[in-house]
Amino acid sequence: MSILERFEKVDRRIIFLLTLLAVVIPLLLPIGFKIKVSEPVQKFYEAVEALPPGSKVLVSSEYDPSTMPEVYPMNQALARHCFKKDIKIIGMGLWPQGIPLNQASMEQAAEEYGKEYGVDYVNLGYKAGGIVVISAAAENMPNTFPLDYAGRPIEEFEIMKGIRNFDNIDLIISLSAGDPGVRHWVMIAQGRYGKKVAGGVTAVSAPAFYPYLDAGQLQGLLGGMKGAAEYETILGASGTASRGMDAQSIAHGLIIFFILFANFFYLLGKRKKR
Amino acid sequence: MKKEIPLLITFIAGMVMILQFFIPHRPFSDLQQLFNTWFLIITVFAMILGLGNLFKVHTKRLQRRPKGWWYSIVLLAGFAVMFTVGMVWGPARGTPFDYLFWNVHIPMSSMMFALLAFFVASASYRAFRARTPEATLLLVSAILVMIGRVPLGNYIWDKLPLIGDWIMSYPNMAGQRAIMIGIALGIVSTSLRIILGIERTYLSGK
Amino acid sequence: MIETLGIWIAALLTLCILSFLYKDNPFYKFAEHLFVGVSAAYWAVYYYFNILYPNLIQPLFGRGQLLLIIPLALGIMMIMRLFPKVGWVSRWPLAFIVGSYSGYNLITYLQSNAVDQVRATLVPFIQIESWKNLFTNPGVMTFLNAIAIPVVVVGVTTGVIYFFFSKEHKGVFGGFARTGVWFLMIAFGASFGYTVMARISLLIGRVYFLLHDWLGLIQ
Numbered sequence: 001m002s003i004l005e006r007f008e009k010v011d012r013r014i015i016f017l018l019t020l021l022a023v024v025i026p027l028l029l030p031i032g033f034k035i036k037v038s039e040p041v042q043k044f045y046e047a048v049e050a051l052p053p054g055s056k057v058l059v060s061s062e063y064d065p066s067t068m069p070e071v072y073p074m075n076q077a078l079a080r081h082c083f084k085k086d087i088k089i090i091g092m093g094l095w096p097q098g099i100p101l102n103q104a105s106m107e108q109a110a111e112e113y114g115k116e117y118g119v120d121y122v123n124l125g126y127k128a129g130g131i132v133v134i135s136a137a138a139e140n141m142p143n144t145f146p147l148d149y150a151g152r153p154i155e156e157f158e159i160m161k162g163i164r165n166f167d168n169i170d171l172i173i174s175l176s177a178g179d180p181g182v183r184h185w186v187m188i189a190q191g192r193y194g195k196k197v198a199g200g201v202t203a204v205s206a207p208a209f210y211p212y213l214d215a216g217q218l219q220g221l222l223g224g225m226k227g228a229a230e231y232e233t234i235l236g237a238s239g240t241a242s243r244g245m246d247a248q249s250i251a252h253g254l255i256i257f258f259i260l261f262a263n264f265f266y267l268l269g270k271r272k273k274r
Numbered sequence: 275m276k277k278e279i280p281l282l283i284t285f286i287a288g289m290v291m292i293l294q295f296f297i298p299h300r301p302f303s304d305l306q307q308l309f310n311t312w313f314l315i316i317t318v319f320a321m322i323l324g325l326g327n328l329f330k331v332h333t334k335r336l337q338r339r340p341k342g343w344w345y346s347i348v349l350l351a352g353f354a355v356m357f358t359v360g361m362v363w364g365p366a367r368g369t370p371f372d373y374l375f376w377n378v379h380i381p382m383s384s385m386m387f388a389l390l391a392f393f394v395a396s397a398s399y400r401a402f403r404a405r406t407p408e409a410t411l412l413l414v415s416a417i418l419v420m421i422g423r424v425p426l427g428n429y430i431w432d433k434l435p436l437i438g439d440w441i442m443s444y445p446n447m448a449g450q451r452a453i454m455i456g457i458a459l460g461i462v463s464t465s466l467r468i469i470l471g472i473e474r475t476y477l478s479g480k
Numbered sequence: 481m482i483e484t485l486g487i488w489i490a491a492l493l494t495l496c497i498l499s500f501l502y503k504d505n506p507f508y509k510f511a512e513h514l515f516v517g518v519s520a521a522y523w524a525v526y527y528y529f530n531i532l533y534p535n536l537i538q539p540l541f542g543r544g545q546l547l548l549i550i551p552l553a554l555g556i557m558m559i560m561r562l563f564p565k566v567g568w569v570s571r572w573p574l575a576f577i578v579g580s581y582s583g584y585n586l587i588t589y590l591q592s593n594a595v596d597q598v599r600a601t602l603v604p605f606i607q608i609e610s611w612k613n614l615f616t617n618p619g620v621m622t623f624l625n626a627i628a629i630p631v632v633v634v635g636v637t638t639g640v641i642y643f644f645f646s647k648e649h650k651g652v653f654g655g656f657a658r659t660g661v662w663f664l665m666i667a668f669g670a671s672f673g674y675t676v677m678a679r680i681s682l683l684i685g686r687v688y689f690l691l692h693d694w695l696g697l698i699q
Contacts (some may be wrong), residue, residue, distance in 0.1 A: 001369050010399070012396045012400065013329065013501070013502070015395050015399055015400075016392045016395070016396065016397045016501050017393070018395075019391060019392055019395040019683070020392075020683075020687075023680070023683055023684055023687050024687055024691070025393075027684070027687060027688060027698060028691065028697060028698065029544065032426070033424075033425030033426060033428075033429065034425055035425050036425070036428055036435050038435075038439055039388055039439065039443075050691050051275075062381060064385045064637055065379060065380040065381075065383035065384050066384055066386060066387035066680075066682070067387070067682070068380065068384055068685060069384070069682050069684060069685025069686070069688075070660065070678060070682070070685075071387060073579075088674055091542040096522065096523055096526035096527075096530070097379075097383075097522070099365075099526070099530075100365070100367065100372060100375055100434070103367055104367070107367065125529075125530040126530040126531070126532065127531055127535075127565065128314060128318055128321060128527070128531055129310075129317045129585050131315050131581070131585075131588065132308075132310050132313045132314065132317075132580060132581075132584065133314065133357065134312065135306070135584065136307065136310035136311055136313075137634050138313065139303070139306070140307060142311040143307070143311070144310075144311075144314075144535075145534075146534045146535070146538070146539075147530075147533070147534040147538075149365065149366070149529075149530060150365065150366035150367075150529075151366075151533065151534075164408050166531050166569070184588075186592055187588035187589070187591070187593070188584075188588060189591040190592070191588060191591050191592040191596070192295065192588070192591075202680035203674040203675070203677040204671075204674060204675050204677050204678040206312055206448055207667065207670045207671045208450050208454070208671075208675050209673050210442055210443060210446060210447040210450060211447055211450050211451040211454055211597055212592075214400070214443070214447055214451075214600055214632075215596050215597060215599070215600030216600070217592065217596060218459075221441075223674070224674065224677050224678055225677070225678075225681035225684070225685075226423055227425065240685070243425065243688070244684040244685070244688065245425050245644055245683065246425075247684045247687075248424050248677065248680055248681065248684060249424040249425050249426035249427075250426070251391075251683075251684075252420045252421060252423075252424045252426065252676065252677070252680065253394055253421075253426060254392070254395070254399050255420065255676050255680075256417050256420055256421060258395060258398045258399040259398050259399070259402055259413060259416075259417065259609075260417075261399070261402060262398070262399045262402065262403070263402075263404050263413070266403050266404070267404070276568050278573070279572065279575075280571040280572055280574070280596075281575070281578060283572055283575040283576050284576075284579035284581070284582070284646045285579065286573040286578045287575070287576050287579030287583060288579040288580070288582045288583035288586075289622055290583065291579075291580050291582075291583025291584050291585065291587075292586060293586055294585045295587045299553055305656060308547070309576075309580060311535065311551070312550065312551040312554070312576070313547075313576070313577065313580050314531060314535055314685055315531070315532070315535055315536050315551040315552070316512070316555050316558060316573045316576060316577060317577065318527045318531045318532055318555070319554075319555030319556070319559055319560055319574075320574075320577065321523065321527060321574070322524075322527065322555075322558075322559060322637055323558055323559055323561055323562065323570075325520055325523070325524055326559060327560045327562065328516075328520055328537045329560065339509065342509065345512075345513040345549050346508065346513070346552060348486070348510055348513040348514050348517065349513040349514070349516050350517060350518065352513070352514045352516075352517030352518045352521070353517035353518070353520050354517075354521075356517070356518045356521030356522060356525070357521040357524055357525060360521065360524075361525060361528070364529060365525055365529050365530075366524060366657065371495075371525065373482075374518065375522065377485065377486035377489050377490045378489060378493065378500035378514070379515070379518050379519060379522060380490070380517040381489075381490035381491070381493045381494045381497075381686075381689070382493050382494075382497060382511055382514070382518075383515065383519070383629075383688075384494075384682065384685060384686050385493075385494045385498060385686050386497055386512075386515065386696075387679075387682050388679075388682040388683045388685065389498070389500060389501065390496065390682065391679040391680050391682060391683035392501055392677055393679075394675065394679045394680075398516040398676070400485070407563070407663060408662070408665045410663075411495045411662060411665045411666060411669065411690045412666075412668050412669040412672065413657075413669065414494040414669065415665065415666045415668075415669025415670055415673070416669040416670070416672040416673040416676075417673070418542030418673075419670045419673030419674065420676055420677065423674075423677060424677075431508070433620055433621065436621055437620075437624070439566065440621075440624045440625075440628070441495050441670055442670055443628075444624075444628045444631050444632055444635075445631055445632075445635055445663055445666040445667070446666055446670035446671075447632065447634060447635075448631065448632045448633075448634075448635025448636045448639060448663050448667075449639055449663040449664045449665075449666055449667025449670075450667050451597050451600075451601065451632075451635075451636050451639070451669070452488070452635065452636050452638075452640045452643070452660065452663065452664065453637020453639070453664070453667070454593050454597055454640070454641040454681075455594050455597055455598065455636070455640055456639075456640060457589075457593065458589040458590060458593035458594040458597075459511035459594060460587045461585050461586075462585075462586055462589055462590050462594070462628035463557035464582075465581075465582035465583070465585045465589075466582075466586060468578060468582040469577070469579060469582050469583065470671070473580040476575075476578050477571050477574070477575070
């Protein structure tokens with residue numbers, strides 16, 4: 001086997017090992033790269049920052065543990081941002097696994113800022129049906145969510161007094177990893193009811209939401225772990241997303257090296273054949 | 275009648291949902307709310323159907339005992355424990371169900387998808403080749419975005435993050451918008467065909 | 481104590497899944513099947529507590545809203561799909577779901593993903609400020625910002641033209657379609673870049689758990 005062929009057919013377990021090291025080493029020995037904030041994240045921050053104290057934000061969690069490293073830090077940072085500004089959070093979800101993750105984020109932030117369940121935040125739980133749930137909630141929230149995620153009647157909660165439909169909500173934020181998710185909130189809540197919607201999405205789906213951002217259908221967009229890290233940076237807090245950025249940088253560098261290295265040998269091989 | 279009644283139901287449900295956009299008053303608004311509530315409930319039964327199918331497959335495996343049949347016991351036991359714990363104590367925070375979610379479900383779900391990082395790295399090295407000018411353009415765009423979107427990019431050249439953002443906000447956005455418009459028109463035509471009963475593949479079978 | 485046990489269970493299950501990278505093995509298969517069983521039960525518990533009980537059982541049997549017998553009946557008809565002899569009755573609830581989704585999608589996709597997107601592409605068509613900026617402050621970024629809107633208009637138009645397969649991609653039309661392909665390649669490249677970012681982030685999350693929560697190597 002020529003050296004060209006050897007490089008082209010390297011055992012993939014070596015590639016796996018290098019990838020693992022590219023992540024482990026920067027986590028153990030942080031470099032401290034500075035994080036620059038992009039415009040979509042700045043817009044997201046400003047959408048929440050513009051709300052006066054006492055406003056009500058609907059935070060819908062449409063993600064699961066498989067995308068937790070990207071979206072959960074957004075959820076945590078958002079909860080802290082809202083409670084810091086005395087903004088009330090009404091949680092719900094179109095994916096069942098998002099419910100305890102949203103609840104945990106709100107509880108952690110509530111402990112930091114002295115907020116109370118039922119007064120400053122509530123979790124209405126999960127409903128199946130995606131776009132139909134959004135439409136149902138937009139018309140009649142108490143009818144769609146008669147109980148909270150743990151089975152308690154929502155009439156018991158002070159935060160839900162006076163909440164009839166989306167007219168009583170100031171901003172809707174969807175943290176999503178797929179469908180149903182941000183797209184459906186834009187189509188119904190923003191498209192039909194004219195509500196302000198902002199989104200936090202995984203990096204896989206982020207490029208597809210730039211058209212909504214450009215059209216003004218989204219107030220702001222957090223994309224992936226980088227988006228979460230940028231949001232944490234604006235808030236002046238160091239969370240799990242920020243701590244992962246060094247590893248992200250080195251791993252990206254490694255992948256780019258793989259692409260360039262492999263293509264160099266490929267083009268060299270092509271030249272030799274000619 | 276086995277196909278005619280479902281087609282009529284599809285037409286009525288579809289038309290009510292369309293008309294309530296344009297006539298948000300009674301009776302369409304009331305019908306919409308009624309149908310929305312029914313939809314939430316019926317969707318759950320559709321998912322219960324999925325669970326039923328899962329049991330059917332794995333109980334058959336226990337009967338037939340093909341290679342690796344004992345893993346079906348693991349699956350059914352895992353289901354039984356999680357379901358019982360959930361139904362007895364409920365899904366609230368701090369319950370045994372919540373404990374199993376955080377310590378059993380989350381690590382496995384996360385790691386399943388984290389494996390993809392290794393495969394993406396392997397694919398980048400072994401499969402990603404600039405065979406055509408279009409593939410080269412794809413590669414260049416990917417590299418610029420990858421390096422521009424991490425803090426390292428700023429240290430290499432301070433314009434890299436700006437270039438990465440520009441690619442995302444303009445040419446990428448244009449391509450994504452073209453795809454979005456194409457998909458939207460496709461969905462509109464498919465939805466119309468379904469409501470009018472021209473498209474009937476969802477009624478497969480006798 | 482119980483928290484430490486939970487972390488160890490989580491770490492061991494994580495390593496079982498990770499072992500797949502070496503090769504398929506019984507530890508991985510065990511974890512895979514356990515994951516499917518636990519996930520299915522998780523969904524079932526949430527269906528009951530968050531949907532069936534509050535939206536069906538309590539209003540129907542607790543408050544006497546008899547109209548809910550209809551979705552209950554349709555739901556039971558849906559489950560009949562498991563039995564081949566009577567499976568055809570599941571078409572009724574399926575028709576209701578498909579019809580409702582189609583009705584919603586027809587209007588919402590047309591509005592938000594077609595009309596609004598075309599409007600956003602054409603308005604504003606020209607941005608004089610960015611061209612003024614280019615001549616007063618010539619540079620890489622001012623040039624890119626000046627050509628941004630024409631790039632978007634050309635990109636969207638040629639991209640949509642590419643997807644029109646009813647006409648052969650020849651001549652001028654073919655030229656537009658090929659330009660559309662270039663924009664689509666840039667979009668796919670950006671998507672690939674972000675996909676790599678996403679996958680690496682997921683790995684970072686799991687490795688962080690192992691190093692910080694389990695081994696305590698990160699403070």
